[in-house]
Amino acid sequence: MLSIVQRSLFALYYPYCGLVARILPNITLDGRKLRVLPGVYKPLDSEHHLVDFIESDRRVLDVGCGSGVITVFAALKSKHVTAIDISPQAIENTKQNCLAHNIENVTIKQSDMYAEVDGKRFDYIVSYPPLYEGAFESQDQQWCTSNNFVQDLFKGAADHLEPGGKLVVLLPKKFRVSPIELSEKYGLEYESAVAHHNRSLATRLHGLPYLHFNMNNHVFTFRRLP
Numbered sequence: 159m160l161s162i163v164q165r166s167l168f169a170l171y172y173p174y175c176g177l178v179a180r181i182l183p184n185i186t187l188d189g190r191k192l193r194v195l196p197g198v199y200k201p202l203d204s205e206h207h208l209v210d211f212i213e214s215d216r217r218v219l220d221v222g223c224g225s226g227v228i229t230v231f232a233a234l235k236s237k238h239v240t241a242i243d244i245s246p247q248a249i250e251n252t253k254q255n256c257l258a259h260n261i262e263n264v265t266i267k268q269s270d271m272y273a274e275v276d277g278k279r280f281d282y283i284v285s286y287p288p289l290y291e292g293a294f295e296s297q298d299q300q301w302c303t304s305n306n307f308v309q310d311l312f313k314g315a316a317d318h319l320e321p322g323g324k325l326v327v328l329l330p331k332k333f334r335v336s337p338i339e340l341s342e343k344y345g346l347e348y349e350s351a352v353a354h355h356n357r358s359l360a361t362r363l364h365g366l367p368y369l370h371f372n373m374n375n376h377v378f379t380f381r382r383l384p
Contacts, residue, residue: 171369175200178367185364187227190259194225195251201227202365203328203375204356205286209235211326211352211379216281219318221271221311226252228284233261240280242269271307272314279320285311286328289373308335316345319382328354331376338378346380 176196184193187206194200201224209231212218216236220229223241229252233239241252241264249268256264267274287307308329315325325346329337331353338348354375357365365371 172197175368182364182367185361187361188231190230192225192227192230192255193251193258195247195254197247198245198251199224200364200368201225202357202361202368202370203286203373204354204358204361205328206231207354207356208232208284208286208326208328208377211377212236212282212284212324218282218284219275219278219280221283221285222248222287222307223252223266224248224286226255226266228286229264229266230255230259230261232284233264236263238263238265240265240267240275240278242267242272242274244268244270271310272318275318279318279323281320281323282326283311283315283319283323284326287311289330289333308333308337309340312337312340312344312346315380316382321382321384323382324349325378325380325382327378327380328375329378331374337380341380345383347383349379349381351376351378 179194179196179200184191185200187201192201206227208228212232214235218232218236218239220232220239220241223229223243226241229239229241243249246268249266252266269275319325327337341348354377
């Protein structure tokens with residue numbers, strides 16, 4: 159849990175990042191320019207490379223879509239992508255970036271985790287969750303912190319994956335909760351953890367004004383058990 163000092167720092171960090179986003183509203187990743195609204199997490203971890211772990215022409219669910227970065231890149235190789243986020247601003251941001259890249263094979267919904275997915279099943283669930291545990295006054299306005307995101311992501315994954323479907327998630331190697339233990343608890347089989355070193359120099363430099371440094375992230379993959 160966040161201490162009072164950490165909570166106070168985040169209370170300052172969020173508006174600071176909003177200011178930086180107004181000055182630097184765009185980021186270009188693998189030749190595609192994305193606009194990021196103030197109050198939405200800017201993709202600074204090359205999380206779009208999560209799509210390297212999904213097969214082509216499949217149905218994908220992007221949980222916590224934020225700016226739409228994973229949705230955009232997943233849609234380029236998928237049959238259909240459903241993008242969900244609890245934040246109305248994130249939903250608007252995802253819509254804008256899909257429109258800018260003429261992407262039409264997407265469904266974008268405001269949803270608290272799987273609440274509005276309507277019992278559908280997917281070949282892949284992809285996500286880059288909030289990394290810090292803590293709660294602020296408004297649950298739909300915190301893009302770095304959450305008390306329950308990762309737990310709920312794993313808890314509902316098996317119910318929303320086709321048999322043999324996979325959860326692909328980007329997390330620090332030493333996350334506060336063991337992803338492998340969560341997978342065992344919620345009916346998923348651990349497959350692999352691959353070090354994520356795909357941040358370009360340009361992305362690293364772009365992250366400096368955000369005080370964003372290396373998170374030692376790994377791409378974890380899990381398969382739904384029969």
